[in-house]
Structures are given as C-alpha cells and as structure tokens.
Amino acid sequence: MSEKKDYYDVLGVSRDSSADDIKKAFRKLALKYHPDKNKGNKEAEKKFKEIAEAYAVLSDPAKRKQYDQFGHAAFQNNGQGAGFGDFSDIFESFFGGGRAQSSGGDFFNVFDDLFGNFGFGQRQRQSSQRKGYSYSERGASLQKSIEITLEEAAKGTEKEVSITKKEVCTACHGTGREPGSKITTCPTCHGTGYVRISQGFFSVTQTCSRCHGSGQIVEKPCKVCGGTGRKNSHKTLTIKIPAGVDSGHKLRVKGEGDAGLQGGPPGDLYIVIFVKEDPRFERQGSDLITPKTISFAQAALGATLEIETFDGKISVKVPPGTQNGNMLRIKGKGMPDIRSGTKGSLYIHIKVGVPKKLNQKQKKLLIEFAKESGENLTHLNSKGFF
Secondary structure, three states, rough: OOOHHHHOOOOHOOOOOHHHHHHHHHHHHHHHHHHHHHHOHHHHHHHHHHHHHHHHHHHHHHHHHHHHHHHHHHHHOOOOOOOOOOOHHHHHHHOOOEEEOOOOOEEHHHHHHHHHHHOOHHHHHHHHHHHHOOOOOOOEEEEEEEEEEEEHHHEEEEEEEEEEEEOOOOOOOOOOOOOOOOEOOOOOOOOOOOEEEOOEEEEEEOOOOOOOOOOOOOOHHHOOOOOOOOEEEEEEEEEEEEOOOOOEEEEEOOOOOOOOOOOOOOOOEEEEEEOOOOOOOEEEEEEEEEEEEEEEHHHHHOEEEEEEOOEEEEEEEEEOOOEEEOOOEEEEEEOOOOOOOOOOEEEEEEEEOOOOOOOOHHHHHHHHOOOOOOOOOOOHOOOOOO
C-alpha cells in the first residue's frame, strides 16, 4: 500500500495557510478534477477523492490541529484514532453523514471484509438475528456534484440532476426470491453471515461468500433481480439550491439513495455544490469585491459611477480626493448568508488609470496644474519636449 500524501501537499498550500486559502485551493482543484469534467478519467477521479479527503480534515479546525500534531495517524488505529470515534465518523466528515457510495463500491462493505469484527454490517446482522427477524440493511447513500454560477448562488436556483440508483425490485417486492421459494439457513456460515479464517496466530473474520452476508440461502432467486431484491433505475430529480451556497456545500435529499436490503430504509442523496468563478466579482464569504478603473480627474474631482450588481445596475458616488486602491463599500449588495439571508457588502476596488498618450492641449493643462501644485518640472524643459 502506497504511503498517503501530505494533505497540505495535496491541496498545494503551506502549513500556515489560512482557512480561506485552504478553501480557495480546494475550490480551484475540485473544479479542475471533479468527475463531471473528467468522465472516464480514473486518475482525475483518484485525485478528486484525495482533494476531498484533504479538505475534509484541513477545513475543520479541530481535525486540522490533530493532523498537524499526529499526521495521518490521528485518523487511523482501526478507526479509533484521535478525532474520530470509528470509521463511520471519518466517512461522515467527508460526506456529511449517512452511508455514501462511489464507483468504488459500498464503503462499509469494504471495511466489513477487511476488518471482520469491526464491520458495521456484522454488528447489525448479529443484532437482527438475536431479535429473531430477517436481516435487513439500510441502503447506501449516493453523492452527486452540481456546478452553478456565482449569480445562481446569490439568488438561489433549481437544477435537474440525473442519478442511477438501486430501487426495490417490483417483481419480488424486495425479497429476492420467486413466489413460494423456500429459505434455508446457510450451511457455510450457519446463519451468521460471516466465516472465521485462521491464519497462523491470527483469526480473520470475513463475509460469507456463499450467502453474501445474509445468513440465508434462497431456493429460487428472483429472475428479474437475480436474488438481490433490487435493480438499477435511472431517475431525474429537481434540486432546490438555496441562496448563499458556496463551493463544497452539501445538500441532503432524504431517501433518494439506494433502496435498503430486505425492507431496510433507503439511503440519502448528497448534492455537493461547486460555484464557478465570476470574472466580475471576487467572493470573500458574504462580501463581493469588484474592480473599477477611473481617471485621475474623476478621482480628484469626484464622479458618479454605474456599477453592475446581481440586482441590476446602481449609481455610486466617488468622493473627491479618492486614492488609488481605495475601497467603496455598498451595504446589502453582496452575497446572502445561507442561514439568515442577510446580505453582505459589495466593495468597489478603485484603480486610478494613467493615460498612456496625451495630446498637446492635455499636456499643457497638466503642466499648468503641476506648476500650481508647486511640483518640480525641470525635466520637461529639454528642447523638443513638445
């Protein structure tokens, strides 16, 4: 197994980077590598997962502190490392709760096979069997990325997303067997759903390969779903995206994940938002910054500017004597806070433009102005200036 990369190196930031720097780095890389832009590219998919994992830790102050102190060991030790209670805590930190599934398969089934006694499916299966009813399992949660514009993030929007999910088989109603088919206890695992394999001094527990962890053998599996009780289905959903979202924000759509096994509840769908950069504005939290170039005369004498906002164009007064680099603040014209709805400010970053070419009249007027200001213009007295 290859050594894990340093999270700071994955995001391309230094260890003393601010939270905003980390967020900007994540946004830039996520937009570059996310699956919708790199369909079929396994390297991009791998890179995207590394970025998401690194950001999940470094964006959380407590986890970042633990990582700085202990490194990757903070989140290992069979799930009992610093900062996490078990593997489910780690997974929830990445996907916002629930059981998510990617192209790599069910996260929990992987750990069930690798670590046996630490498997979540086994704990649930054993509990179900002790209570005397058939084994059921919650469906896996799914994840989908959506890219929106900054203006859509400012106003809120609706987007249609297409997903492929496992739904209950209508032929067998999720039982996985033909009508009248008998169910017997698996003779390999004796109904436990797992087998124990001894390897020298070690004993490893694995999911039973014959019954696939159910503990039961179906005499006649359903012909439509092959005995799984579920079949793939394509579905299009309309997702409401609230105003104020930012890149990395997760929306939970309850019950739109995979259907559960043997009557178990369905998983959830998590929508991860990515906001495109807007050439007109730079976003800083709930505030927006827009650059505006004005002339020397406008800066010195004052002026009225027409500024574009997401609510339409507005008139802004530039006070006399405005300096290059000054910020003019317009309250309530920034991004809305996703919780309170209160809008931040729009800052106009003033840049005073210097003309590259002047006609004779303009030059003479500027020289007169400079003389009135007491400026030294001896360098202009050379023959042939005009």
